[in-house]
Amino acid sequence: MSRKSKIIITLGPATESEEMIGKLIDGGTNVFRLNMSHAKHEWAAEMAKRVRRQAAERNANIAVLFDLTGPSIRTGDLEKPYNLLEGDVVEFRKVGADPTVTLSTTVNYDGLMGDVSVGNTLVVDNGALLMRIDVVEADRVLCHVKTPGTMGSRRHINLPGTRLNLPALTEKDHKDLALAVECEADYIAGSFVRDSAHVHELRAAMEKLEGEAQIVAKVEDQEAIRNIDAIINAADVIMVARGDLGTEVEFEELPILQRRIVKCCHELGTRVIVATQLLESMILNPTPTRAEVTDVMNAAYEEADCLMLSGETSVGRYPERCVDALVRISSRIERSGGHGFGQNVLLRDERQKTARAAVTLADSLPDARLVVLTRRGVLANHVAMLRPRTSGFYAFTPTDRVCRQLALTRGVRSFKLAFASNIEETIERVSELLKKDDLIRPGTPLVIVSDLLSDHFAANSILLHHA
Template identity: 80%
Template structure:
């Protein structure tokens, strides 16, 4: 059986050559991510072109995901890193404000002082440094160092439990969004999404400049967890961004929160990505730790649509081995079965109930294949959320962008094919294509579900065809 769990790889200095991009596709990468926190516009545009060329050479459907920086709080530039000891006092001040003590740096969010209060915890660099806010002034805060360590330039700051009044999109995000639309990105991810309004703001900003990408909402803080249902219903895809989320909540709660989000995404019919530190040790080591193997296997067992590699492939020494490792783990876990959250999907309309009937029929046929005919991909994603067990699950669409976007969805192998004016001819072409690709044999039963209106095929219909 083909692997169902999809894989996102982040491009970076270690993987930017077209040859390496092709190698990663051959190894099992389904989606490439561009992290706009670090990417220059010229580089991002060139990476998109390289992905498209490498995919076309292989006749593969490979979407590109632009990941916006979002309204993150970062420290300023330092002449040299601070070597901090327990009990040191560090000053964080507004830009343009003169330092009052030697250990002083700016922050890129001038509203910080109005949002925090004495006693709040301040976390620097994803947990590398813990501080306590001891003094809050109009233009600066003074923080007591609770854990020793090194603080460099432009380090990320978290404030667990603090409601920050940051904008949904920064000026940089708007510029990066324009580039993503220009590059015809398939997915655009919004960072630090805190409520459904933030998702709508990103979508409206994209559509205002004629973008057609689907929106990924990254869940990264406690505020997002309070609004999780509304965010899931508003977004096209949810990303469980465990880096910042693991700092924002108690670390022992992270596995529970991850599973809760994945389960709720299944119930509400929204695709879900599990991301961050999946194979972190493989940035420098050729094999994963046993804990990482278990972590990846848990996400695959939860039947997430997609797993994501970040530094492992962008700057790591063994990007190809990382892809091979995650493919091996996911494939093995899929053979043992999953949690079965697909049974919990809330069937709210006729289309979703037809999808359930199609999956039940296909799963009941020992050699059955399941095919969705779709123009926008909506029905295909509905079917996928039910987690069909059939060995072959395919989506056919005439739309190139929809075809690429479906490559992120768990279990689906998408094909681009023009639909004939006659539905019988379209179905015949589907059977011939599957046989030609070695995905079916003559006589193989194919369950075809479609929401396409035609003279001979009603919307939301199921047909049993033999190749």
Template identity: 75%
Template sequence: MPRKTKLVVTLGPATESPETIGQLIELGANVFRLNMSHAKHEWAAEMAKLVRRESAARHTHVAVLFDLTGPSIRTGDLKEPYELKIGDLVEFRKADTEPSIPLSTTVNYPGMMDDVSEGKTLVVDNGTLLMEIRTKKDDRIICEVRNAGKLGSRRHINLPGTRLNLPAMTDKDRKDLSLAVECDADYIAGSFVRDAAHVQELRSAVEALEGNAQIISKIEDQEAVRHIDAIIQASDAIMIARGDLGIEVAFEELPILQRRIIKRCHELGRRVIVATQLLESMIQNPTPTRAEVTDCSNAVYEEADALMLSGETSIGKHPLRCVEALVKISSRIERSGGLGYGTGVLLRDERQKTARAAVTLSDSLPDARLVVLTRRGVLANHTAMLRPKTAGFYAFTPRETVCRQLALTRNIEAFKMPFAAGIDETIERAAKFLIDRGLVQPGGPMVIVSDLLSDHIAANSILLHHA
């Protein structure tokens, strides 16, 4: 059976060559992520071109995701890293202010001093350093170090349980967004999304630039969890960014949150990506730990649409082996079955109910293929959310952009094909296409679901067709 779980691969110094990008596509990469926290514009534009070129050479549809930096809080530049001991006092101050103690650095968010409270925890560098806020002033805070470690330049700061009044987008994000639209990005991910208004602000910015990218909201803090339903409904897809989220919440709560968010995405009909530290040890090692294998297996068992690799493929020593490992894990777990959240999808309109009927029919017929005819990809995504069990699930659309945007959707393989004036001829074209590629046998059953115009009437329809 073909693999159902899609793979998002982050490009970086370890994977920036055309040869490596081509190999990653051949191994099973479906979406390439460009992390704008680290990428320069010239590099990102070149990577987008290479992805398009290498995927076209292999006659496949691979998507490009621009991941915006978002309004993250970072420390300033230091001449040398600070070696910190338990009990040391560290100062975080506004720019253009003078240090008041020896261990001092600036922060890029001047509003932090207004948002925090004494006694709260401050986390640096994804949990490497834990501190307690001891003193709060108008222009600085002073923290006590709770564990020994090293503080370097431009380190990321988390403030668990603190509501931050950061903007949805920074000036850098807007410049990066313009580049993404110029590069015809398929997806744009918003970092540190905290409510539905942030999602809409990003979507409006894309539309103002006349971009076609779909919006992925990254869930990274407690504020986002509190507004999760509204964020899901406002987004095209959700990314469970477990790095920052795992710092913002108690670590024992993270697996529960992951499962709860995946379930809610199923119910509300949105795609979901599980990200961060899937195969972290493989940045250095050629094989995953058994704990990592189990972690990835759980995400596949929960029937997430996609799994995402970050440092493993951007800077790691074994990027190709990482993709191979995820392909092996996901393919094996899919054969054992899934959690079945697709049965809980909330069916709100006729189109979704038609999709449910088509999935039920195709699952009941031995060797049936499920085919969706779609212009914008909406019906294809609705159908995929119901998690059909068929070994062959295909979408036909006349638009290249839609093919690429379906690269993130679980289980489905999209093909570009011009539609005929009548739906009957379109179905015949689709059947011949699948037969010619050996994806369906002549005479084999095909369940066709469509919302195309038929005799100038928009009709949600299901047809059992024999190829």
């Protein structure tokens, strides 16, 4: 696999057929996302099965990510959309409260009135409508419309700069989490994570259900930015969720925050996804805008582990072309080099220092391959975080789940392999498998790094072997 950046796509009406899922795997998709904000349980369970079947047919390690809705604030149902003009007064009220103005809707969060103040900005539908809060009462707020537009049913509300006392997990999230565990999800994403305690709460709830998924923390508001280091340390993966984050901060700050988060993830050794509107115009158009090409290039240049598509593949007209665009753009920029954040990784233990030594050795040997033997995938992730330049980086592990969970890790190709009782036999099996797949030739130098214990191979060790 010459491309190092991994790709997540969101399943939806445009991509739910088994045939299309197979085509997207063939095109380069590594992870399939199920957005539980819109998915019914029966549909999500069926999609997970379809992904597994298509991956098995191709002997491919493809991951499934369940993305929980989180404690989002949404408007209520309207008989028909409101066409709002500048200066109109819109009311947001508790469920059960009677309207006092013509343009009125409910909100699903009763604590809203206690969290906001007069003068706060209220944003509807990811920035489509901007309003100023003029009146706060016990059961409602009244807002002055600052930008005209249309407001439909169940639109998302953001409150930039306002600290909200929302729970980490809603009742719906707990039900969706149980489904994710039942479907053996490889990743579970928590939405609107605001501090490390929210990550720990999600992990504890999953482990109570005996789930083994890895946790993705979605960074979506200013409070998360303030707590970013602690969130990075608590999560397995960080998602720079630029949709909500872009409405929470001034738009000119967004690219700076993206780079800062990606850099922090590198330094602290946590994988990172860049998401939202990478190819937004391709929902309708067959080619990306030049600005979108540059945006994707920038994320790949920052050496993010993964690039994610949302509406482009869930409801868009050209899902296969979107995946192809990500493949082409990221592959091209990778050939010209990256930002080099991997040089700044903080090496905090022997395993990470061993990983650094292995990468340095592999990068210094012409035509060398880098091989990681790992039971849980941790060492493979440490190695990947150092962004090795070698053309072949392979991880071998005895479990299917670890193989799939490495689908999100930049640059690594995973293989399932039963480890022998002695290291020599394991290395021989590795060599034969790589030769069989035409990934190495006789004599190819293999830098093998392992955290396995055996009679002749200590934990956190490096071995140079010629195939």
